[in-house]
Amino acid sequence: MFGLVLICLAVFSAATYGLARRKVLQAAHGSGTRPHSRPKYHGAHAALWAAIPALLVLVGLAVAAPRIITAVTWADLPAAAPSVEPFRSQFQYDAEAIAAGSIPSAVAYSADQRAALAAHADRISALSGMLRLGGLVAVGLAALMGGLYAWSRARPDYRARNAVERWVGGLLFATSAIAVLTTLGIVLSLVWESLRFFQTVSPLEFLTGTHWSPQIAIRADQVGSSGGFGAVPLFVGTFLIMGIAMLTAAPIGLMAAIYLAEYASAFQRAWIKPLLEVLAGIPTVVYGFFAALTVGPAFRAGFNRLGEYLLGGPLNDLGLYLMGVQNQMALVAGVVMGIMLIPFVSSLSDDIINAVPQSLRDGSYAMGATQSETIKRVVLPAALPGVAGAMLLAASRAIGETMIVTMAAGLQARITANPLDSVTTVTVQIVTLLTGDQEFDSPKTLSAFGLGLTLFVVTLILNIVALRIVQHYREQYD
Amino acid sequence: MDAPVIDTRPIVAAGPKAPAHGIKVRTRDVSVFYGDKQALSDVSLDMADRAVTALIGPSGCGKSTFLRCLNRMNDTIQGARVEGVIELDGEDVNARAVDPVALRARVGMVFQRPNPFPKSIFENVAYGPRIHGLTTSKSELQDVVEQALRRAGLWDEVADRLDQSGSSLSGGQQQRLVIARAIAVDPEVILMDEPCSALDPIATARIEELIDELRQQYCIVIVTHSMAQAARVSQQTAFFHMGQIVEIGRTDELFTNPKEQRTLDYITGRFG
Ligand SMILES: Nc1ncnc2c1ncn2[C@@H]1O[C@H](COP(=O)(O)OP(=O)(O)O)[C@@H](O)[C@H]1O
Ligand SMILES: [Mg+2]
Numbered sequence: 001m002f003g004l005v006l007i008c009l010a011v012f013s014a015a016t017y018g019l020a021r022r023k024v025l026q027a028a029h030g031s032g033t034r035p036h037s038r039p040k041y042h043g044a045h046a047a048l049w050a051a052i053p054a055l056l057v058l059v060g061l062a063v064a065a066p067r068i069i070t071a072v073t074w075a076d077l078p079a080a081a082p083s084v085e086p087f088r089s090q091f092q093y094d095a096e097a098i099a100a101g102s103i104p105s106a107v108a109y110s111a112d113q114r115a116a117l118a119a120h121a122d123r124i125s126a127l128s129g130m131l132r133l134g135g136l137v138a139v140g141l142a143a144l145m146g147g148l149y150a151w152s153r154a155r156p157d158y159r160a161r162n163a164v165e166r167w168v169g170g171l172l173f174a175t176s177a178i179a180v181l182t183t184l185g186i187v188l189s190l191v192w193e194s195l196r197f198f199q200t201v202s203p204l205e206f207l208t209g210t211h212w213s214p215q216i217a218i219r220a221d222q223v224g225s226s227g228g229f230g231a232v233p234l235f236v237g238t239f240l241i242m243g244i245a246m247l248t249a250a251p252i253g254l255m256a257a258i259y260l261a262e263y264a265s266a267f268q269r270a271w272i273k274p275l276l277e278v279l280a281g282i283p284t285v286v287y288g289f290f291a292a293l294t295v296g297p298a299f300r301a302g303f304n305r306l307g308e309y310l311l312g313g314p315l316n317d318l319g320l321y322l323m324g325v326q327n328q329m330a331l332v333a334g335v336v337m338g339i340m341l342i343p344f345v346s347s348l349s350d351d352i353i354n355a356v357p358q359s360l361r362d363g364s365y366a367m368g369a370t371q372s373e374t375i376k377r378v379v380l381p382a383a384l385p386g387v388a389g390a391m392l393l394a395a396s397r398a399i400g401e402t403m404i405v406t407m408a409a410g411l412q413a414r415i416t417a418n419p420l421d422s423v424t425t426v427t428v429q430i431v432t433l434l435t436g437d438q439e440f441d442s443p444k445t446l447s448a449f450g451l452g453l454t455l456f457v458v459t460l461i462l463n464i465v466a467l468r469i470v471q472h473y474r475e476q477y478d
Numbered sequence: 479m480d481a482p483v484i485d486t487r488p489i490v491a492a493g494p495k496a497p498a499h500g501i502k503v504r505t506r507d508v509s510v511f512y513g514d515k516q517a518l519s520d521v522s523l524d525m526a527d528r529a530v531t532a533l534i535g536p537s538g539c540g541k542s543t544f545l546r547c548l549n550r551m552n553d554t555i556q557g558a559r560v561e562g563v564i565e566l567d568g569e570d571v572n573a574r575a576v577d578p579v580a581l582r583a584r585v586g587m588v589f590q591r592p593n594p595f596p597k598s599i600f601e602n603v604a605y606g607p608r609i610h611g612l613t614t615s616k617s618e619l620q621d622v623v624e625q626a627l628r629r630a631g632l633w634d635e636v637a638d639r640l641d642q643s644g645s646s647l648s649g650g651q652q653q654r655l656v657i658a659r660a661i662a663v664d665p666e667v668i669l670m671d672e673p674c675s676a677l678d679p680i681a682t683a684r685i686e687e688l689i690d691e692l693r694q695q696y697c698i699v700i701v702t703h704s705m706a707q708a709a710r711v712s713q714q715t716a717f718f719h720m721g722q723i724v725e726i727g728r729t730d731e732l733f734t735n736p737k738e739q740r741t742l743d744y745i746t747g748r749f750g
Contacts, residue, residue, distance in 0.1 A: 362551065
């Protein structure tokens with residue numbers, strides 16, 4: 001039905017295209033004038049007017065019709081319908097399902113309820129038939145009126161091109177509005193749910209509390225149900241892992257970028273750059289099990305061996321500690337995340353180093369500086385602000401990264417700076433809070449939104465600062 | 479047996495104004511290739527010490543390429559190949575034993591667009607002395623920087639803001655800063671590639687004055703698009719065309735009485 005209407009509209013719109021175009025061509029030919037716009041614009045103008053208003057009516061009706069039907073028929077349910085919820089609503093659903101030709105629920109209705117159900121379903125289908133007919137007429141009218149309007153405009157002196165360009169501009173605006181509105185919607189829902197959370201747990205406690213154990217607060221009547229929502233350990237864990245990741249990614253990525261930008265021949269560049277970028281294409285879940293199954297056990301074995309070696313010596317205590325190190329630790333998650341970030345850092349830094357004008361390098365070489373002096377003293381200082389921006393962008397990715405930490409860092413919420421400890425991060429907690437069967441209203445579930453909002457604000461600030469630095473730097477040399 | 483390395487008969491304007499201080503840079507049959515493309519062929523030219531040699535000619539005729547041979551800046555371009563002999567004080571600059579880095583400390587260069595480093599004015603001038611380790615103390619470095627800025631005629635304008643960024647200066651000041659940077663390492667030759675083409679007439683006049691003063695101490699080679707500038711600042715002029723030298727002469731003679739028809743056409747603006 002819907003598809004048929006669309007096809008009809010398309011045919012009608014195509015027809016108006018041809019008609020309007022012919023009309024303008026003939027009129028122009030008859031009067032010997034040149035039309036203001038090329039004939040195809042007149043055609044496109046007519047076709048747009050024939051199709052778009054009708055489409056808007058169609059979409060509006062398609063969205064509104066089921067609501068209208070429910071509202072109208074819900075108001076006069078038959079007397080035999082169950083009077084208590086949720087059975088009363090179920091009765092309505094079942095009637096609608098029957099009317100739509102699908103299978104109703106398995107609720108056992110009494111005999112007169114079944115009769116009432118059938119009658120109600122008939123009423124619903126009658127109403128929807130009427131609506132459909134009315135809708136069809138409305139769509140047809142909209143198409144016809146739009147087409148007629150455009151037809152009346154199809155004269156050689158009409159500025160069809162400008163009108164079409166306005167339509168196109170409007171269309172592009174609408175598509176970009178979708179993206180913006182979606183973002184806005186996400187942020188608003190995040191804020192809204194967070195506000196609900198902050199009604200039970202004060203923001204001050206959330207942001208400064210050092211105890212995180214939402215598990216004990218599943219039931220609201222438990223003592224201390226709001227005692228475990230201090231997010232500080234999560235942020236400590238997040239920043240610890242981010243720090244390790246950046247310590248890995250920053251030097252390696254930057255030096256790779258320097259090599260690529262300053263030392264590599266065109267041939268080496270053509271091979272190394274794509275290979276590095278393959279790293280960026282690996283799904284994070286693959287890094288995750290690489291961390292959990294390969295790097296974690298390897299690090300553990302290494303530390304345990306080191307511990308054994310130290311036993312009995314002056315560092316006996318350290319040896320004992322190292323022998324007890326487990327697979328899951330901040331170090332593993334951080335290092336693997338750092339590896340994931342290397343291509344990101346290196347390709348951004350490579351662009352930035354390449355943007356340093358050749359004239360600066362020439363100036364330095366002409367002073368008798370060597371290549372490494374030139375890089376150290378001229379190229380890198382010139383690129384530094386931009387590279388710093390790239391690092392901040394990488395850091396904000398590290399903060400938001402979830403998969404690797406979920407698989408490799410553990411679940412212990414604790415305040416520690418020891419990279420061999422198992423820690424947990426904000427993103428991991430959000431995942432564990434929201435996966436599985438959850439009661440949507442409990443502070444436990446809602447705390448995920450509080451964490452999400454805080455994380456969002458932190459990364460937003462990082463991104464804004466980073467982008468401003470990078471941009472400022474770009475302007476400097478244009 | 480010591481075979482003469484090159485023909486040392488001077489390829490330079492003779493006459494009453496012949497170079498009083500001898501030849502500083504001597505080139506014989508210099509050809510340059512960028513990949514397969516030949517940009518210079520068999521250029522022979524002598525450049526006198528304590529004098530200004532101007533290189534003129536239409537765009538793309540190889541003036542910059544020639545200039546860049548003299549301090550081996552073409553080494554930094556992938557695929558560039560230089561043939562022929564280039565001597566600085568009778569020493570082959572392309573010899574194995576010569577380190578281009580050391581050579582460039584002796585042959586400074588100033589580019590078309592002012593290119594101060596993104597550092598303070600002081601650090602810009604101190605750059606060369608620092609990398610070559612020319613000074614041993616902070617105060618000595620300060621002296622060198624001040625001397626260079628004075629000789630470049632910039633000291634009075636920047637003395638109270640040495641810690642500001644070099645790019646905060648005007649275009650003409652930046653170009654003088656770059657000249658100060660070049661003379662801070664006390665070179666023997668200064669190459670200038672269209673040093674005024676990005677400057678306004680007043681800044682240009684200042685640079686020309688400066689070139690005239692620097693001539694007392696250095697061998698200067700300047701590429702310029704302005705015939706008037708070549709006539710004002712140089713003592714010897716070489717006219718390049720399509721990768722070759724068409725005519726070399728004393729500047730006053732070449733501009734008033736060129737021997738070649740192509741030179742006459744160029745300096746009277748009939749092609750370019
Ligand atoms: N780096 C380079 N690679 C390839 N060709 C070059 C390069 N630099 C200059 N050339 C070519 O060499 C010729 C001479 O250039 P150049 O010395 O810059 O001329 P001028 O300075 O007289 O305008 C030109 O044809 C130019 O295209
Ligand atoms: Mg040039």
